[in-house]
Amino acid sequence: AFLEALIDHPQFRNGSYTTRFIDTTPELFQREPRRDRATRLLTFLADVMVNGNPELKAGNHPRPAEPKIPTVHHDAPPPGLKQMLQAEGAEAVARWMRDQTKTLITDTSFRDAHQSLLATRVRSHDLLAVAPAYARLLPDLFSVECWGGATFDVAMRFLKEDPWERLDGLRSAMPNLLLQMLLRASNAVGYANYPDNVVRQFVQQAAGNGVDVFRVFDSLNWVDNMRVAIDAVRETGAICEAAICYTGDLLDPSRPKYDLAYYVALAKELEAAGAHVLGIKDMAGLCKPAAASLLIRTLKQEVGLPIHFHTHDTSGASAASVLAAVDAGVDAVDAAMDSLSGLTSQPPLGSIAAALRHTPRDSGLDPEAIRRVAHYWEEVRAAYAPFESTIRSGSSEVYRHEMPGGQYTNLREQARSLGIEEHHWDDVVQAYATVNRMFGDIVKVTPTSKVVGDMALMMVTGGLTEADVLNPAKEIAFPDSVVSLFRGELGQPPGGFPEALQRKVLKGGAPLTARPGATMPPADLEAERAAAAAKTGQPIDDRQLASYLMYPKVFTDYAQHRKTYGEVSVLSTPVFFHGLLQGEETGVELEPGKALLIRYLATGEADEEGRRAVFFELNGQPRTIKVADRK
């Protein structure tokens, strides 16, 4: 029927269709009969109740309570830095940052904190619920980091929600605050370099849909690989925070590769490249207080940009580094709301603000507001207990393995899935450090950190030593990501790759030394749009195109899920993960004015085909959904 309708269409018949055909005739591509939204949601719920939510690891997880949302007035929030950005532009905000004396604070709770503590699993439902409170209680924040990094793909892949809709909701709920995202330069929000026009298209969509501050970094600190993203951000009028990734130990004379001169030169390159703000991105939490002090003091003298310091608390000592940075004159720092802070996340925002209170560098944030918001996040966090790591304390071991906060729990999970976590986690950590040394001591942050992790896991599972890997006579099947790194597909590290190992990995193949984006042909955006439309059977707008260009398969699978189950992001988190209890009722708002009241009654026995009937009441009317029991 689909093909008939397609070939009968006058535009198709007279050949006047273009690649926009799919956009202008979506009805032809609506291949499945449209079930109503309520039925699709009930189908999702029925499936969760019969089979469990596939994203929840097996195990007995108690059903959490619904968090209590801090109540605030409904008046318009006070004007803030967003209004300054709109009225006066990015340069003016940067100048203001430098000229004022408060410690500016970015709250990372909406992005890095849960990326680092809860495997990025916090859902839009829980983020959006507290956003109006942020706009009214915390108008003096510098920014809310709430988008990008791993949140983009995790939203679609695991949470079955659209990251762009999350951004819409945050934008309208926090009209006075600067919304900040993490952008991996040429890797955008993915794990590989994209063609330049794909990076530009992504940045335009992100800025056009509400991102105000872009923290741009390259996973090898290669400025040449950051220029396309920096230029694209500047063109949109947003604030471009170009970041140095901090690694190694500035003060250790036995490790001269990443010394003060290295960072100063990098900072000057970023300033010349057009950064409005200089970011120091200490993704593993290696920047000790004395190093932070020296680095910031020196950079304040050597560059004219305001400086924004980001770190992780894996060591347990990061608050000391933040306070040292403040003392050395840093303009802005990152922190996470107390209940989402510490360990592999950022240091606690409330404690940092308290430490600075009644000093010349007071943050101006209200302790009572922080307390109320932190209390909300504490209740939210409880709903994600299955995604918590087993780490219980700060640990100086991080100075040895140098693993980014966002990777630690993830790699441990990878090790567990390979069955080597229990007895060999320490070997993996040791191997991670060894691989870094063999690779020439590189910056380790997404995506290079993933490459080092892949190699470390491969060495442990294969029982390989450093000597085995380096031995030219021993055949090694290197992971694809390692081959790609040594081919130069993520760019060039300072000082290049170790030559002997590179020859071995590439088996005589020639590496790329140019910027990958310079040799990659531009993507044919309209052909990609048409391909995405054909695969998903729906018209593709610019945001969906951006999602598809980043993650073709993840986006296509997500679109399919949405067709089958509708907008599952409207469900509260306990219901999304655990379904309803017998007799329980949940209200969901499909859109303003369109609410559903769902009550769960019972589930029947499996029939001959292994299907179970799940009985609900929908707005008082009985509804039965049959689902296959896959357990």
Ligand code: BTN
């Ligand atoms: C890093 O390596 O620098 C951070 C890695 C972040 C990848 C994350 S962590 C949680 C999430 N789940 C995944 O499967 N990938 C991302």
Ligand code: 3PY
């Ligand atoms: C990311 O790229 O997601 C990171 O958080 C890197 O630190």
Ligand code: ZN
């Ligand atoms: Zn981080």
